[in-house]
Amino acid sequence: MARVLVIGGAGYIGSHVVKALLQSGHRVCVFDNLSTGQKINLFDMADFEEGDILDYTRLSEVMSQGFDAVVHLAAKKAVGESMENPNKYSLNNIQGSLNILMTMADNNVKNIVFSSSAAVYGMPEYLPVDEKHPVKPINYYGFTKLEIEKFMDWYDTLKGIKYVALRYFNAVGYDADGDIKGKEKNPQNLLPIIMETATGVRAEMSVFGSDYDTRDGTCIRDYIHVSDLATAHVLAIEKLIAGMPSAVLNLGTGEGTSVKEMIEAAERVIGTKINVKYADRRPGDPAVLIASSDKARELLGWEPKYTNIDDIIQTTWNLER
Ligand code: WQD
Numbered sequence: 487m488a489r490v491l492v493i494g495g496a497g498y499i500g501s502h503v504v505k506a507l508l509q510s511g512h513r514v515c516v517f518d519n520l521s522t523g524q525k526i527n528l529f530d531m532a533d534f535e536e537g538d539i540l541d542y543t544r545l546s547e548v549m550s551q552g553f554d555a556v557v558h559l560a561a562k563k564a565v566g567e568s569m570e571n572p573n574k575y576s577l578n579n580i581q582g583s584l585n586i587l588m589t590m591a592d593n594n595v596k597n598i599v600f601s602s603s604a605a606v607y608g609m610p611e612y613l614p615v616d617e618k619h620p621v622k623p624i625n626y627y628g629f630t631k632l633e634i635e636k637f638m639d640w641y642d643t644l645k646g647i648k649y650v651a652l653r654y655f656n657a658v659g660y661d662a663d664g665d666i667k668g669k670e671k672n673p674q675n676l677l678p679i680i681m682e683t684a685t686g687v688r689a690e691m692s693v694f695g696s697d698y699d700t701r702d703g704t705c706i707r708d709y710i711h712v713s714d715l716a717t718a719h720v721l722a723i724e725k726l727i728a729g730m731p732s733a734v735l736n737l738g739t740g741e742g743t744s745v746k747e748m749i750e751a752a753e754r755v756i757g758t759k760i761n762v763k764y765a766d767r768r769p770g771d772p773a774v775l776i777a778s779s780d781k782a783r784e785l786l787g788w789e790p791k792y793t794n795i796d797d798i799i800q801t802t803w804n805l806e807r
Contacts, residue, residue, distance in 0.1 A: 494560030496523025506716035524668035539582035549589040555597035568627035579630035597726040602651040606632040614778035650722040655708040655738035695767035704745035708738035711792035721786040738777025
């Protein structure tokens with residue numbers, strides 16, 4: 487049993503990580519400022535400390551309780567916004583993460599699992615993308631994630647803080663038991679937008695580009711179920727505590743699904759037509775992005791359980807009923 491501080495544990499991915507940790511018998515404390523995280527996502531079995539990672543005193547106070555590991559998922563994650571308002575990302579993502587590393591060093595907390603992103607790679611030069619792929623982010627959000635990975639590497643060298651950076655591909659789905667109910671507000675990603683269109687929150691949605699060099703002309707992505715992501719965090723913590731050296735790991739399924747295929751699958755699951763219009767390409771979108779997660783499979787013994795896109799979409803649709 488490990489004592490784990492989950493920073494950002496009231497958010498979409500964080501709440502799934504908390505559930506997975508509790509199910510594996512670990513003790514959990516959530517630290518969250520509830521800016522995008524929601525109280526409805528908290529679990530009774532986990533402690534909750536409200537606070538902001540930019541409040542160094544408050545963060546130090548909580549860190550001084552003593553933890554075997556930290557999971558850090560407290561970040562801004564809207565790619566478009568990061569280009570328009572980089573200061574927000576410098577502050578929340580960079581400064582906030584540095585505060586976490588500094589308070590960990592001060593309080594002798596020795597392990598961290600960090601929520602990184604496929605955005606560190608930029609435009610793929612080959613597929614599937616493995617961890618040896620060059621890192622050249624094309625947006626400020628991706629740059630912040632890459633810099634934090636580098637800071638963690640220095641804190642490993644200088645302070646012996648071991649880390650696992652998990653580079654998520656496209657996170658989708660919800661807890662299959664329905665234990666996590668907080669829907670993201672103002673969602674920016676494909677599947678929540680499909681859901682909003684199906685439920686009439688939006689009159690129609692756009693498919694960004696239909697002339698890509700792919701099997702149906704629309705972009706292909708590697709959609710990974712959030713509960714599978716969550717399992718990888720638990721394994722990473724357990725391996726770090728058992729002495730595994732620091733590592734950077736991709737998390738994806740290795741399977742690609744096109745935008746059209748996602749919409750068709752949602753239509754099958756929901757049983758209605760989605761009102762779609764075909765629009766121009768969105769700047770910065772690669773045609774295909776697929777992960778090689780062989781390293782995570784090897785080092786963590788991790789295996790994604792969700793392989794069928796209809797099943798994944800069903801777990802999101804359950805929230806609407
Ligand atoms: C998926 C596909 C769109 C909306 C982003 C970030 C990445 C990571 C996850 C994390 C693309 C298409 C979308 C719509 C559409 N960030 N699309 N109509 O861009 O692959 O990845 O989120 O924190 O860093 O870049 O995800 O869900 O925005 O798009 O056609 O209304 O759906 O063009 O091909 P993306 P997404």
